[in-house]
Amino acid sequence: MQLHNRDVRQDVRELGALLGDVIEEQTSRKSFETVESCRRAAIDYRSGDLESRQPLISELENLSPHQQRIVARAFTSYFELINLAEERERVRTIRTESQEGTLEDSLETVAEQLGEDDVETVEQVLDDVLIEPTFTAHPTEARRKTVKSKLRAISTYLETLDERLLTDKEKSQVWRDVDAEVTSLWQTPQVRNRQPEPEDEARNVQWYLENTLFDVVGEVYDELADAIDEEVDGDLEIPKLFEFRSWAGSDRDGNPYVTPEVTANTLERQRSVILEQYRRQLKRLSGVLSQDGSRIETDSAFEASLERDRERLPGSARTAKERYPDEPYRQKLKLMRERLDRVGDVRPGGYDDADELLEDLEIIAETLRDNGAESVVDAHVDPIRRRVATFGFSLASLDLRDHQQKHTDAIAEALESEGIDYHAMSEEERAEWLTDAVLQDEPVIDLSDTEDLSDDSSRVLELFDSLAEWQTEYGVEAIDTYCISMTEEPSHVLEVLFLADQAGVVSLPEHCGIDIVPLLETEYALSGARRIMGTLFENEAYSQALEARGQTQEIMLGYSDSNKENGFLAANWSLYKNQRRLGEICDDFDVTMRLFHGRGGSISRGGGPMNEALLALPNSTVTGQVKFTEQGEAIAEKYANPRIAERNIEQMLNAQLRARHNAIHQPEEDVPEEWIDAMETMADAARQEYRDLLESDGFVQYFEQATPITVIEDLNLGSRPASRSGERTVEDLRAIPWVFSWTQSRCILPGWYAIATGVDAYLENGGDVETLQEMYDEWPFFQTTLDNAALSLSRTELEIAEQYADLADEELREQFFPRLTDEYERATELVKTIGQRDQLHTRDWLGENLERRNPYVDPLNLLQTYLLDQTHRTDVEERTLRLTVKGIAAGMKNTG
16 A cells, blocks of 8 residues: 655655755846855765865855855755754654554553553553643744745645655646745845833643644543553543643743733633634534434433533524524533633633533443444544543643742841831741731731832732732633742742732632642752652642642652753763652651753753653653643644654653553662662762863853853844843853754754763773673663763764864864763764664654755854854844854754
């Protein structure tokens, strides 16, 4: 059976040729030939036909600013099209392997594993698992929304050409449309002329939820249900396994533009979007449920439900009866649509929450089953029920977030008028005062009285004052989590509990309307996890809040800042150790832990394959519930294409079900003490080397001169500023531009620096390679860590990085670049030796990918270094420089 008409080489070849035609048509023959000359020179050097890159460098430097801009646009556009071709190839692989039954990490394979166990254990696994992808607005998406829209259209045309049988005329018409989109893409500005606003970011996240995930999730549930039925004895109901969350429009950390108005608009828009989706679903269902009332029997529950709707909506009931006189299901669905119309309306009769809609759908499903229409329930009713259970009335629940210092300062300012010097209190005094304030009945401060407060403190109080209104209007589940950045003390958590109490969101011991989530990201916080969490679990007020939230504590781990502070190897080891420590603490206090992994898109920020990451977590931390961030270009790569989105969701579910199943049978990993000691030695040495690099005199200047950080800071990537205070220090710089800058310069040191120093320290301390090889073969954590480092090493190109190093002052270059080169070369050999392989990466597709891409990224890097070296750039050169950043990001398929 032939599933596809094309392959990736044909797509790349024909899209590249079409782009060439458009360039010649839109510019000139000379411009086209210039682009071709640069392309051939880059390829010839990579293939060994040219001894150096100098001919390419000379050609780029001798071009006029106008021609340089055309070259930058050409290679940027090429990568955007080639990314679509590779996306299509991913879809081909998924479909082909699914058809052949060879798809790894499928739901069928995990169902087989579960099927070997007893029904009770399978049921426990299913009940325990809850996966919460959380979409953030972190500014790592370099493409404009307009550009993404055009690329989506081209992707759809490629799918048509690949999967449908077309006549020659139909093919010609499709290519005409592709030509039109590529032409329009060429004529569209690539660089944003304004900084996106928080609501733009919220709409971007909303698009993926509405247009891809809403449909995909139902299909994944169906596939799992079928696989479980096939492999597991007994009639198991598939519970809710996914819940989507978002920070877009609600994350205030470092972003003064996220106001209460922005959050309120986001909540309203998301509710409107999901209710409209449900209306459409019920309208379609009405077309299916056309059963004649005289030929079926509806049970008493259905009749009672229909009668209640008639009483609450008498006018609509009369209309429904007139339109569908002998069709009870259609009458019911008509009234259900009317109730959806009245959610959030001044008119009575609307649904109070999603649970009421679920009850109505269950009543319909039950009476259909009684009438022998089980297949109708499976095909049409259950998919809607699963979507409602997943998306509720909020589409994605919002998490609030802010920096702990903002809460401390706001409380101190508000208490000053009461004669209380909060800043002067010790940590113990603050905890005691906050606890007493929460437990007393009378409020301490008036959140609406912000007249004498600073702007920052006013914003904090206004937020909590609004939170109670949002929960009343949209439901507690729409916005029920508060994350505290840079949590380092128990009082930082109690401060949020206090503010929520003053807002009426918390009323202990009966009610706590929010999960308070400490974000542990510094070494001080991670190493003090027992001090922080143990104190909270023993605290009288917080223990009551925890009890009201079902004894579940969510704890967020910051991968990005941990890496930036400690380096790749030390950060990964610290996170692993502290996850185990947190699991022990929660067990000691009989608290269910939900880890929230603050992962970025790049390896150095916690990125990498999600299914591998989930399976590499310590067993003691796998409670079934897991939450992780999805951000930047990773969102588009994972969720823009429905088939790829479905595959990602399927792999996540496969991994989490397996991880929970393994944890039930083996609650504690059996990690030899020798391996622990080896990691301690390697991590300590690696951290010391990494910190020594960052703290070396002149390193910050080298970073500023040898990467395009100054350009990246001015890009309109996101609504949030690039640094916390505007100062030029590594500590002050946010993790995203830190990684983005090194990625652009092709020296991705955040993903591998100091690994070699760490391994060498272990070997010099009496360790042996055989032990490391055993650790790699048998310990998922160590294998995943090294494989992720190998990906960063594979994408590093030191010859290109040297061009950037040459931009730095000679003394700085000689001080740092040889040091980076030596560490890279040693790490490369050690990773290959430990992994017992001849090449860095373990994925054949990556080798093909790099071979296809590298020659086309090179001209953009060389042009970027030339422009960075200019002391005075014209406006055209400045725009071209910014465009090279976009092009390299597209070529590397990664920013930060």
